[in-house]
Amino acid sequence: MTGPTPRRTLVTGADTDLGRAFVRRLHAAGDELVLAGGERAALEVLADELSALSGSRPEVLPGDLADELDLDLVVRRLLTGTRPIDLLVVGPTPPSTRALPEADVAEVRAALDRSAGAVLALLRAALPGMISRRHPGPGGAITVTGPAGFLPVPGPAGLDGAAQAYIAMLTEALAHTFSRDGLALTTVCPTPPHVEKERWRLAGAMPLHVAPPDADAVAAAALADHAAGRALCVPGVGPRALVGVSRLVPFPAVRVAAGLRRGSLPQALRGRRGPRGARPAGIALVTGGSSGIGATYAEHLASAGHDLVLVARDAIRLEEVADRLRAQAVRVDVLVADLATAAGRAKVAERVAAAERPIDLLVNNAGFATAGEFVDTDPAALRANYEVNMAAVLELTAAALPGMVARGRGDIVNISSVAGFLPGRGSVYSAGKSYVTALSRTLALTLVDTGVRVMALCPGYTRTEFHARLGQERSGPEWLWMDADEVVAEGMADLEAGKAVSVPGAVYKTIVGVTRVMPRALLRALAARSASGRG
Numbered sequence: 211m212t213g214p215t216p217r218r219t220l221v222t223g224a225d226t227d228l229g230r231a232f233v234r235r236l237h238a239a240g241d242e243l244v245l246a247g248g249e250r251a252a253l254e255v256l257a258d259e260l261s262a263l264s265g266s267r268p269e270v271l272p273g274d275l276a277d278e279l280d281l282d283l284v285v286r287r288l289l290t291g292t293r294p295i296d297l298l299v300v301g302p303t304p305p306s307t308r309a310l311p312e313a314d315v316a317e318v319r320a321a322l323d324r325s326a327g328a329v330l331a332l333l334r335a336a337l338p339g340m341i342s343r344r345h346p347g348p349g350g351a352i353t354v355t356g357p358a359g360f361l362p363v364p365g366p367a368g369l370d371g372a373a374q375a376y377i378a379m380l381t382e383a384l385a386h387t388f389s390r391d392g393l394a395l396t397t398v399c400p401t402p403p404h405v406e407k408e409r410w411r412l413a414g415a416m417p418l419h420v421a422p423p424d425a426d427a428v429a430a431a432a433l434a435d436h437a438a439g440r441a442l443c444v445p446g447v448g449p450r451a452l453v454g455v456s457r458l459v460p461f462p463a464v465r466v467a468a469g470l471r472r473g474s475l476p477q478a479l480r481g482r483r484g485p486r487g488a489r490p491a492g493i494a495l496v497t498g499g500s501s502g503i504g505a506t507y508a509e510h511l512a513s514a515g516h517d518l519v520l521v522a523r524d525a526i527r528l529e530e531v532a533d534r535l536r537a538q539a540v541r542v543d544v545l546v547a548d549l550a551t552a553a554g555r556a557k558v559a560e561r562v563a564a565a566e567r568p569i570d571l572l573v574n575n576a577g578f579a580t581a582g583e584f585v586d587t588d589p590a591a592l593r594a595n596y597e598v599n600m601a602a603v604l605e606l607t608a609a610a611l612p613g614m615v616a617r618g619r620g621d622i623v624n625i626s627s628v629a630g631f632l633p634g635r636g637s638v639y640s641a642g643k644s645y646v647t648a649l650s651r652t653l654a655l656t657l658v659d660t661g662v663r664v665m666a667l668c669p670g671y672t673r674t675e676f677h678a679r680l681g682q683e684r685s686g687p688e689w690l691w692m693d694a695d696e697v698v699a700e701g702m703a704d705l706e707a708g709k710a711v712s713v714p715g716a717v718y719k720t721i722v723g724v725t726r727v728m729p730r731a732l733l734r735a736l737a738a739r740s741a742s743g744r745g
């Protein structure tokens with residue numbers, strides 16, 4: 211008689227402490243394992259250990275998930291039909307050691323790909339097969355986030371935290387969607403030392419001196435919560451309190467806490483906002499300047515006397531906007547580029563970093579959403595969304611900062627969205643915008659005293675071409691809809707007021723306020739209803 215087929219589980223980051231802890235527990239539970247990770251030697255040692263215990267040697271897939279070919283190897287293993295994977299554990303990735311502006315574009319981009327980019331590609335590859343197969347044991351996925359994904363901190367940990375915010379949001383949203391298919395998705399938030407206790411302390415972000423659970427306890431808690439169908443697992447009472455409370459903490463309070471590490475209370479209180487006031491007219495670069503919020507931003511800046519560089523794919527529409535603005539006696543250059551491509555981003559990054567006619571204000575506005583469910587959306591479309599909505603924002607910001615910091619002034623406005631506060635069915639879009647907001651917050655903390663401001667502008671429904679491009683009618687009551695003019699005017703005023711996050715409109719300020727206090731599960735259910743099927 212043959213017993214039930216063992217669950218087959220693929221673990222990435224199996225060469226890290228936490229990855230190994232997952233592997234050992236899953237092996238003890240009888241899972242058949244595939245080990246992936248950056249260090250081949252460490253994977254082989256672990257595979258030897260397991261084969262000595264049970265006589266069967268796990269498959270080993272060494273490779274760096276930031277490398278397209280290595281990632282593709284793991285993606286193909288997940289897609290393979292003959293030995294299908296029932297559970298995917300996307301383990302931790304190496305922590306960043308340098309923050310912006312010291313780190314270069316390639317370095318920060320690789321870190322984003324290794325974490326957020328890999329989670330996106332691996333979940334998209336794994337979930338459809340799991341849904342159609344339905345292994346009787348708890349199948350689905352476990353991802354790893356960290357406390358900086360919930361509470362912004364300055365420095366390298368904050369940069370990793372922005373990617374973790376994405377991972378947590380994506381996993382939570384998909385957990386809600388796929389619970390109806392019998393799949394469980396859980397994101398586990400291990401606290402230091404698994405996320406570098408020392409580095410956190412250096413960042414001034416270790417508010418609770420609690421003894422964190424060890425790697426094995428984290429893996430045990432994650433597997434138990436996954437089996438119970440819980441979307442978010444925070445092992446330990448203290449860490450759970452920290453993550454729970456973190457949503458309630460207003461960002462100015464985070465700024466004051468970070469300021470206390472550097473100076474006196476009066477100084478820290480003064481630092482609850484960034485530098486205030488209007489900047490003299492200079493040169494602004496606006497991505498997605500051919501329509502909607504970007505074109506409107508450009509109009510407002512031109513009226514204030516700024517010269518402009520407008521970026522988008524459609525050369526004719528860009529020239530039309532540019533011609534209109536030139537009538538206001540400002541210089542307007544156009545840069546035709548597709549930000550979904552490496553060549554397009556490099557072309558714009560080169561202009562952003564140029565010392566001649568330097569850019570004083572960068573508006574990272576270009577963005578779009580994909581229609582349809584996550585598992586039905588073409589992986590290439592999801593990847594393009596990641597490139598434009600997230601990677602381009604990071605790369606252009608990384609290109610702009612060294613010059614701005616050296617000059618002691620400059621502004622970066624990242625167009626995010628209220629959707630970034632809502633872990634709903636528009637999973638990829640919401641998660642991407644939560645990344646943009648988290649990135650802006652950590653940079654606002656990191657760049658304190660440099661004279662450079664970074665702000666996330668988070669509009670709600672705005673009358674632009676955004677929804678028509680998705681093939682969607684405008685939904686919801688009229689009072690939910692704002693004009694791009696109102697959004698931009700409020701955003702510009704908030705930047706001058708030194709805010710790190712701007713949410714235009716009283717309605718959306720209220721909605722964002724409510725998301726902070728609402729239980730996560732209820733928030734997921736409500737957000738799923740309002741996302742109208744965006745992938």
Ligand SMILES: NC(=O)c1ccc[n+]([C@@H]2O[C@H](COP(=O)([O-])OP(=O)(O)OC[C@H]3O[C@@H](n4cnc5c(N)ncnc54)[C@H](OP(=O)(O)O)[C@@H]3O)[C@@H](O)[C@H]2O)c1
Binds near residue numbers: 501503525577625
């Ligand atoms: N409208 C809303 O309800 C709303 C709400 C919250 C946040 N937002 C955000 O606001 C930003 C602007 O959107 P919108 O509402 O103004 O939409 P929109 O009218 O559709 O404008 C999008 C802009 O992005 C550009 N773009 C898209 N893909 C690009 C690519 N691959 N490379 C270069 N440029 C690209 C488009 O130009 P080309 O097509 O010529 O390239 C266009 O200029 C987005 O980040 C969006 O997520 C919108």
